[in-house]
Amino acid sequence: MSETHTEIRDAVRRLCGQFPGPYWRAKDRDRAYPSEFVAALTEAGFLSVLIPETYGGSGLGLGAATAVLEEIHRSGCNGGACHAQMYTMGTLLKHGSEGQKQSYLPKIATGELRLQAFGVTEPGAGTDTTRITTFARREGDDFIVNGQKIWISRAEHSDLMVLLCRTTARDESVKSSDGMSVLLVDLRQAVGNGLTIRPIRTMLNHATTELFFDDLRVPVTHLIGQEGKGFRYILDGMNAERILIAAECIGDAKFLLIAHLPTPRNGRCSGVLSVQIRGSSSPSPGLMCRCAPRT
Numbered sequence: 001m002s003e004t005h006t007e008i009r010d011a012v013r014r015l016c017g018q019f020p021g022p023y024w025r026a027k028d029r030d031r032a033y034p035s036e037f038v039a040a041l042t043e044a045g046f047l048s049v050l051i052p053e054t055y056g057g058s059g060l061g062l063g064a065a066t067a068v069l070e071e072i073h074r075s076g077c078n079g080g081a082c083h084a085q086m087y088t089m090g091t092l093l094k095h096g097s098e099g100q101k102q103s104y105l106p107k108i109a110t111g112e113l114r115l116q117a118f119g120v121t122e123p124g125a126g127t128d129t130t131r132i133t134t135f136a137r138r139e140g141d142d143f144i145v146n147g148q149k150i151w152i153s154r155a156e157h158s159d160l161m162v163l164l165c166r167t168t169a170r171d172e173s174v175k176s177s178d179g180m181s182v183l184l185v186d187l188r189q190a191v192g193n194g195l196t197i198r199p200i201r202t203m204l205n206h207a208t209t210e211l212f213f214d215d216l217r218v219p220v221t222h223l224i225g226q227e228g229k230g231f232r233y234i235l236d237g238m239n240a241e242r243i244l245i246a247a248e249c250i251g252d253a254k255f256l257l258i259a260h261l262p263t264p265r266n267g268r269c270s271g272v273l274s275v276q277i278r279g280s281s282s283p284s285p286g287l288m289c290r291c292a293p294r295t
């Protein structure tokens with residue numbers, strides 16, 4: 001696979017060199033969030049590559065963002081702690097009002113605000129998102145939210161959360177994918193005032209949680225886009241998410257191969273390891289690796 005964005009890759013690799021294996025193993029042992037690593041990535045501007053320059057980011061494309069995440073994982077680090085800071089803002093960027101973008105995006109770009117939680121999945125609604133039942137009822141200038149979410153990652157390490165909920169019941173909507181809306185929830189105010197966050201213990205120290213909504217008030221001004229159109233907005237954002245997480249998986253594969261690929265000469269690849277990902281259209285899909293002498 002040809003590599004692009006070599007300057008970005010080199011810079012990410014240098015940064016990741018400050019966070020070697022023992023750092024990650026200690027975090028895993030202590031079930032601790034890698035705050036220092038996230039702070040370093042933020043300061044270097046790597047988490048704001050997708051935010052347009054007008055709002056304080058570097059205005060680069062998805063290719064640059066995949067290079068960042070692939071290199072993080074190729075270096076043995078874990079982007080899962082903060083990758084959503086890169087792409088969750090896409091819902092706001094594409095569908096938010098100009099006022100909302102001006103208020104939040106510059107602060108997300110500097111890391112002053114963390115928007116790295118998105119609440120979609122529910123105990124009774126996984127793959128079929130149209131089955132969600134968390135409901136936001138309009139009351140004056142607020143929505144009153146009741147319901148439950150599960151597997152909501154990084155909620156304890158985020159200031160804001162993109163929340164998908166129903167504003168019209170499924171059986172009252174023309175299409176099952178209608179009647180869902182996106183709210184931008186300020187977690188700093190919500191926790192203890194109608195929102196309870198309960199951590200779920202997972203493998204790989206993944207900071208994920210269950211959320212319980214009990215009459216949480218969210219101002220109507222925090223509605224993103226049009227009421228009832230939220231499902232489409234969430235799907236828009238998921239395309240970027242899937243591509244970026246795929247880049248992390250490629251990085252993981254390279255990290256593991258580099259660390260463990262044996263060669264007859266000295267038990268490790270001492271030359272240049274090339275990894276080719278062959279797609280399903282190839283006669284033999286999968287990973288192909290080759291260790292060539294360094295030239």
Ligand SMILES: Cc1cc2nc3c(=O)[nH]c(=O)nc-3n(C[C@H](O)[C@H](O)[C@H](O)COP(=O)(O)OP(=O)(O)OC[C@H]3O[C@@H](n4cnc5c(N)ncnc54)[C@H](O)[C@@H]3O)c2cc1C
Pocket residue numbers: 117118119120121125126127128150151152153154202206208
């Ligand atoms: C560690 C972790 C972190 C997560 N973080 C977040 C997060 O931050 N925010 C969030 O909203 N969600 C999050 N999720 C939830 C994740 O996106 C869901 O797990 C996913 O949507 C699948 O839902 P489910 O687990 O209920 O599986 P199910 O929907 O029960 O699906 C199980 C399997 O059945 C298959 N299947 C389902 N329906 C059909 C069908 N009709 N026909 C054929 N096959 C079918 C699916 O493809 C899948 O393989 C996280 C999950 C995990 C494990």
